[in-house]
Amino acid sequence: MPRQALPRLEFWYEFASTYSYLSAMRIETLARDCQLEIVWRPFLLGPIFKKLGWPTSPFNLYPSKGSYMRRDLERLCEAYGLPFTLPVPFPQQSLLAARIAHAGRNQPWIGAFTRAVFVAEFGQGLDISDEGLMADLLLETGAPAKDMLDAAQTRETKIGLRAAVCDAENRGIFGAPSFVVETGDLFWGDDRLEAALEAAAKEAS
Amino acid sequence: MPRQALPRLEFWYEFASTYSYLSAMRIETLARDCQLEIVWRPFLLGPIFKKLGWPTSPFNLYPSKGSYMRRDLERLCEAYGLPFTLPVPFPQQSLLAARIAHAGRNQPWIGAFTRAVFVAEFGQGLDISDEGLMADLLLETGAPAKDMLDAAQTRETKIGLRAAVCDAENRGIFGAPSFVVETGDLFWGDDRLEAALEAAAKEAS
Numbered sequence: 001m002p003r004q005a006l007p008r009l010e011f012w013y014e015f016a017s018t019y020s021y022l023s024a025m026r027i028e029t030l031a032r033d034c035q036l037e038i039v040w041r042p043f044l045l046g047p048i049f050k051k052l053g054w055p056t057s058p059f060n061l062y063p064s065k066g067s068y069m070r071r072d073l074e075r076l077c078e079a080y081g082l083p084f085t086l087p088v089p090f091p092q093q094s095l096l097a098a099r100i101a102h103a104g105r106n107q108p109w110i111g112a113f114t115r116a117v118f119v120a121e122f123g124q125g126l127d128i129s130d131e132g133l134m135a136d137l138l139l140e141t142g143a144p145a146k147d148m149l150d151a152a153q154t155r156e157t158k159i160g161l162r163a164a165v166c167d168a169e170n171r172g173i174f175g176a177p178s179f180v181v182e183t184g185d186l187f188w189g190d191d192r193l194e195a196a197l198e199a200a201a202k203e204a205s
Numbered sequence: 206m207p208r209q210a211l212p213r214l215e216f217w218y219e220f221a222s223t224y225s226y227l228s229a230m231r232i233e234t235l236a237r238d239c240q241l242e243i244v245w246r247p248f249l250l251g252p253i254f255k256k257l258g259w260p261t262s263p264f265n266l267y268p269s270k271g272s273y274m275r276r277d278l279e280r281l282c283e284a285y286g287l288p289f290t291l292p293v294p295f296p297q298q299s300l301l302a303a304r305i306a307h308a309g310r311n312q313p314w315i316g317a318f319t320r321a322v323f324v325a326e327f328g329q330g331l332d333i334s335d336e337g338l339m340a341d342l343l344l345e346t347g348a349p350a351k352d353m354l355d356a357a358q359t360r361e362t363k364i365g366l367r368a369a370v371c372d373a374e375n376r377g378i379f380g381a382p383s384f385v386v387e388t389g390d391l392f393w394g395d396d397r398l399e400a401a402l403e404a405a406a407k408e409a410s
Binding site: 052062064065067068071072075169172173174185186187188189191192195 | 257378391
């Protein structure tokens with residue numbers, strides 16, 4: 001008898017995003033409790049921000065928003081029991097990590113790899129554009145490091161990640177993390193993760 | 206024996222702000238449960254947005270953010286059991302309401318008046334720049350309508366409200382609603398109301 005497909009929730013995340021870190025660390029456990037399948041959708045916010053007229057993160061463009069974000073993250077990480085270090089520079093260059101995650105988005109290790117990147121970046125303050133670090137994290141999470149670093153540089157991956165950015169825009173996404181349920185209803189921000197999970201589970205029942 | 210002073214939480218709100226509506230409708234009941242005193246701090250976001258380079262609400266400047274805000278508000282209002290109608294135009298001219306609330310900020314009817322304005326605006330879609338509407342809402346909430354409309358136009362009120370905007374900036378405020386606990390710790394957004402109340406209560410204990 002075929003196993004019934006679980007309802008799906010798309011998780012759109014940007015490796016340079018602090019609030020994506022919070023959701024990435026929490027989503028797989030929460031989704032298991034709700035019997036949902038997570039669709040991992042790594043993407044890049046840079047091209048979307050540029051269209052909004054922002055050459056960099058709004059947390060850098062608007063210092064009061066940036067200071068607040070740091071304090072908010074400190075409090076939230078404390079509440080979630082997560083380490084927090086803002087890497088220098090912020091935001092990090094997330095292109096390499098995003099390409100690897102895009103290439104591996106349907107692999108069983110994608111959750112573990114995603115969390116490993118975020119912990120290296122926002123727990124330890126490491127530089128996620130470093131290929132050596134990426135290789136280490138891939139190995140740690142049981143992924144074929146060399147193959148994935150190669151896969152990250154293929155034309156298919158580069159075009160696929162660009163298409164993911166278009167998909168994000170078509171869903172109305174303007175920030176990260178974002179969550180999209182099967183009806184297309186959009187939820188933005190780590191503080192909407194629980195509501196998105198609830199909506200995805202309700203829709204399916 | 207003098208009654209012990211309750212710990213205080215500053216509630217910074219802008220009448221034109223949809224998310225301020227959500228907090229205004231909830232804060233007094235929640236504060237009573239936590240034995241906190243609310244310090245009502247009506248202010249204007251316009252001058253702060255102008256300094257950030259935004260001639261109007263970011264929800265108008267960035268259409269994807271605006272569409273999302275409408276959907277998010279619909280869902281939140283449904284969850285809270287509140288009516289929701291976005292007034293036209295959005296954002297509303299909130300200067301008159303803010304001046305009245307500033308002049309009456311320490312009066313016993315300030316919570317009821319604040320809620321009445323928000324319900325007229327976001328529950329019924331009414332024009333809150335209308336002096337007749339303000340008079341009706343003041344009367345409804347047991348406030349001296351004529352005196353308050355006069356007080357709204359005094360030099361003291363106008364200067365006081367401008368000073369409130371400076372106070373907001375000095376606290377690092379860049380959006381509404383915002384909450385400030387006695388140590389100066391800032392919380393932004395209706396989704397941080399519970400955390401702000403908890404921090405204010407904890408600090409006092």
